Amino acid sequence: MNNRTSMSVPKGASTVRSVSRRLRIAAAVGLGALVAGCAQDAPQNTFDPAGPNAQRIQNLQVPVFIIAGIVGVITLSVIAFVVWRYRDRGQAIPEQTHGKPALEIGLTILPALILIGVAIPTVSTVFALAETDDTECVINVTGQQWWWEVDYPVQDGCGGISAPIVTSGQMVLPVDTPVLVRGTSRDVIHSWWIPRLNGKRDMVPGRVQTNRMQADEPGIYAGQCTEFCGLSHANMRMEVIALEADDFEVWKANQLSDYESPTNELALAGESTFIAQCSRCHQVNGLTDGDGDPIVSRPDLNVYSGAAPNLSYLMTRTTFAGAMFDLLTPECRADVWEAPPDEFGERYLEGVTPECLNRVQLREWLRNSPAEKPMYTDPNELAATNGLPRGMPYLALSEGQIDELVAYLLERK
Amino acid sequence: MFTTGTKFLVGATVVSIIVTIVYGVTQDGVMGTVGLISASVALAMVTGVNLFTRDANIFVDDEAAVATCPASRPAPGPSPWPLLFAIGAFAMVLGLVTVEPMFIIGIVVMFAGGAEWTAQAWAERASSSTAHNSEVRSRIANPIEYPIGGAAIIGVIAYSFSRIMLWLSKINVVIVFSVVGACILAAAFFFAYRPNVKRSVMVGTMSVAGVALVAGGVVTGLDGERDIHVLETAQGEAAAGLCEDPEKTEADSKAAQTVAAQASVAAEITLNDDGKLTKRLNGPAESSALTLPRSNPSNVLFRNESSEKRRLSVDLGETEIGADSIDTERIQVCTALVEEGGVQNITLNIGPPSNSVEGGYFFFVPGVESAVLELIVP
């Protein structure tokens, strides 16, 4: 299942899909005739697998939907027939029969048999999707109100990772490689769900959960936290970025590259503003203080849930604030999201260029983050968390400071 | 109309008033007068109460009843309450010279016996009908008797049972519990399927069981509990500075903390016979180091497969202490000493990343030089 042959028949797969679509709608809403739908589906369409794990689910759920649809059509037709045929037309009072046990038992066994037919492949799929030993690369995700941290442990897999890589909001993985996501949470339960790659898995604090990820083609795969996690649950999004192996190597190398000092004056001012205002929580690897000592952020002392996104290579990602906002302007975003698979890697690795930066949104965020995203940061309402905010607090930055910070952050790639 | 008692009290009141007036007029001194006035007032009040309650004879209106009063009123039935009251009084006095609980029990028993006595005495005077009187008593007393009595019985059962269970050894507890439970179930089945079984048989069985339970509870309670291991927590070990000590303290290998944590472990670390630490977690083997997420509680199970008692310690680098930041202290946490083949849990919640300290973080086992495992916190 997890090789390319199954994937090289997209035509066939899409036929199955549209059939299933018809049936599920027919069964669900009763909208009979419908357009075959050549327009683009939502990026989180659950019937559009892009990897072997999701495909496995697809292979199971399409027949189930078809069976459910057929059973539904038959049942509803019978009911419609009965309603029409036996309506009161003045016929005599019918026989007071209390039922026919043979018929009854037959009609009990029939659905039971159908369900046994469904149960067997279900069980085998459940076990197949729970496998962890055959994966070749491990990526940790940690949920926190309301963003995802992604880190790559030191390992031989993923083409070898020599030092831990920490990023957030977007998980980058090599195509065609079975990846094991190991996840947990720092505060409440979150759920990791990339519909086109696999079903969801709750990330429960104190537990380490696993979820297989594998993409067949380079591209960007949208996801969303699906376990209600409090105030900004709706804004807790994430993406999986699949890159060709060599592109992935480039990405990895960049994530481990040395700190680049700001190149212009504004950005240089931004560095000191960053150190003064942001580095308590946000780590930028390689940043040093006046004595040359590395600056280590301590979000564990300053944020209730204990972490804040690592901003060392912010501009290699295309989103920020828990993937709620795009770092790219809408045009540049479309360039990345709608890029054909063979051009995708190149466009993604370009990162956020000064022309493409969504300055308006980034500035709004720096100006007053709690107004942009519902969070618990009002100092008057933090008694329950010992005064520690959940989310990024209002920093009262001046417009000048914001200019500096934007310039500084723009070079973090 | 007026009973002897009433006549006596009315007379006494009148006499005391006369005496008071005479004394007050003839004699000097305030004390005597005040005393006599007090006596008069007291007697007058008692008389008033007596008149108001008609000497506790509520059917005094009923001429026929009054006329036939002594004959129609049934003699008081036998009552256990005076005896109970006396036992209570005895226990209380005995408690004064022996132990405090005895004193308290005495008071409680006395209070209970007295209350019951009062209720019964009051009810026996309610009417001339014994059945009605008993109903009146039940109506007043049962709402208090049943909850308190029920609670007392449950309390005695639970306490006796727990004494017996804590006295038995760990293995025998399980056996006794199963056997007794099975017996109760069997007896219940027997009685349920034989509704005609004699009441006395049932009461007898229950009494024997009850007496046996209480007696067992008393005996075992006096003898004391078995030895019970005290659970040592990892925090306690660290606070005591024992993380580099290969010998001190021992914890119960089946500590609840460990069992619960097995459901949600981030990694399992094993100390093998060859003195090496190996780790196990889901998925393909990573490098030799273990990566745990930052500032997040992670459960790590430590399994001791070596032939000696060992503990797993974590070294989290040095920190500066004191106002002048001259002294440093190593931050360490560790499990309690784990017996051979035993398992212990340690919950790690690490804030700063491992690259923020020189040398990084590492697991080690005191007393086993070769057992070291790098811990990476990104």
Add this chain to the structure above:
Amino acid sequence: MAIIERPTDTPALAPSGGAPAVTPTRSYGYLRRPVQTTGWRSWAFTVDHKKIGIMYGVAAMLFFVVGGVEALFIRLQLAGPEGTVLSADAYNQMFTMHATTMVFLFVIPMAAAFANYMIPLQIGARDVAFPRLNALSLWTFVFGGIFLNTSWFLGGAADGGWFMYAPNSAVPFSPSNGVDYWTLGLLITGIASLVGAVNLIVTVLNMRAPGMTMMRVPIFTWMALVTQFLLLFAMPVITVALVLLLFQRNYDATFFEVAEGADPLLWQHLFWIFGHPEVYIIVLPAFGIVSEVLPVFSKKPLFGYPFVVFSGAAIGFVGWGVWAHHMFASGLGPISVAVFSVATMAIAVPTGVKIINWTLTMWGGKLRFTTAMLFATGLIVMFTIGGLSGVTHSVAPSDTQQTDTYYIVAHFHYVIFGGAVLGLFAGIYYWWPKVFGKLLNESWGKANFWTMIIGMNLTFGPMHIVGLQGQPRRMYVWTENRAGDGFFNIGFWNLVATIGSFILAVGVLFFFINVWVSRKNPPAPADPWDARSLEWMAENPPKEYNFERTPTVHALDEMFHRKYEDVGEGDAHDYVKVATAEEIQAVETANRDDHVHLPSPSYWPIVLSFSLPVIAYGIIYSTLLVIVGLAIATVAMFGWALEPPTADDSEFESPEGGDGGEPSKELVASV
């Protein structure tokens, strides 16, 4: 209350010999009992199962409106991308309270209303087994519901979802008092359900009329009985969970705190062990109602009565073994997931049996499509759809794609709205003349049905699409970026759902209009539907003592067999009406029972119920208030324990006339 002592021919027993014993004239230790038969006191202190049933229904309908308005706010917020009708916080409270209100304050009490009113009538009893407990469960539910909803005005309602997953329910993540209100409110309404369950179980098991074996019990009573057993075993589980949460939030316990070694999944297990049987608690009474309605309007007995009974009981059993299918994504491990997945499929079988039986009940019948019948038929269709979408996510891997998306929202609304609510409306239309003595208007009824059905399908149908297109639940906004375009785009179908929800609201409004326009309808005939079960042997509305004579039961569908006789020969059947309901009732009246004793009303149930929210406010705000509440509770319990079952004769109001000047003590209230 009613005490009927009709004069008899035999003289009263003379005391046997000797001087008459002196007997007391009064009992001790209780207040005069409330004996009013009119005015608010006749309702507040009543122990009559019919008045209690009506009040249950009215209160439940009020909460239905509250929950419905909350739903409309939710739909308004989601009508377009980046909705701004509600803030994130308000939205979270809204969906939490919508579900909580609908489940705990509408569907359960509405089913309790029917069970309370109909069970004694259907089994030929004069009242439930413990009438004062019945009053207690009503008022406890009412006060609990009000208490829960006062949180809106006292710092915000609960915001953790009706499932209230730990650790999101802990104080740091939900600092307002909302979750405390939720916890305590559900504990209080839980007491109501538990008390009611015990009461109704004892009633059905012990108080059936002579001749009514368990296999002659009307199907609604059967399903209600199964429901009460489910409540009896499910409520303690949620109570345990709620107490743990209460202690965690208020007394520094750490049952769900990971840092202390706890596992938050404990909450999920406890919640769903309650929560899944809860689903059947919600739908089974409605199943019972349609199983009554369909045979009446098909002029045929329920097809396979024993199968329906046993499938109901089977659902009641298997319903306990499927809770973890709510947790397929929570990381239980493949073995648990596989087992629960298969068990979930297994429960589809008895559920399917019911649909088959209903269809076959109609097969070959003589179908009259009154409003009640329309709702019942609507239930079969909508529940079939909901059931089949349920089968699709009993397949665990498929469920990991669908759980927590709008597809699930669509599924359970088809099951709960299409299954339970349509059934309850069928019951309302069917039994309205029984309860109020007047028929509801059929034209408005049909308008009500069709608007509701159209509204419902427009609301919940599109949710299948948006769910499969990947829109998760419980999101206060959705974004254009994830909406897609083309036929299945999330934006269009969300708008359709919002429009549908308002059509649905109009449908519900039609019901209230119907109640209003029907208030002056002429009295309904004794048997407007040509019904089949025992409750139609009582008058419309029934007298306080229900039946003139305790009926003797000879068959399932007793009423039908008293009305009709099969005069056909051999295999040919020809049913001839031999008696009308009026005639049957006249026979009963002529042979009425001479001694009917019903318990008197009581102050104490409502007082005891009132103490519970006082204690609950006290837990949130001040220990002093707890003490006050406990004092009230203690007084009420002792008052309750001390009062005898019926009031003294001297406490009754003066007798309202009598039979021909006879010294009768007939003190019957007109309901």
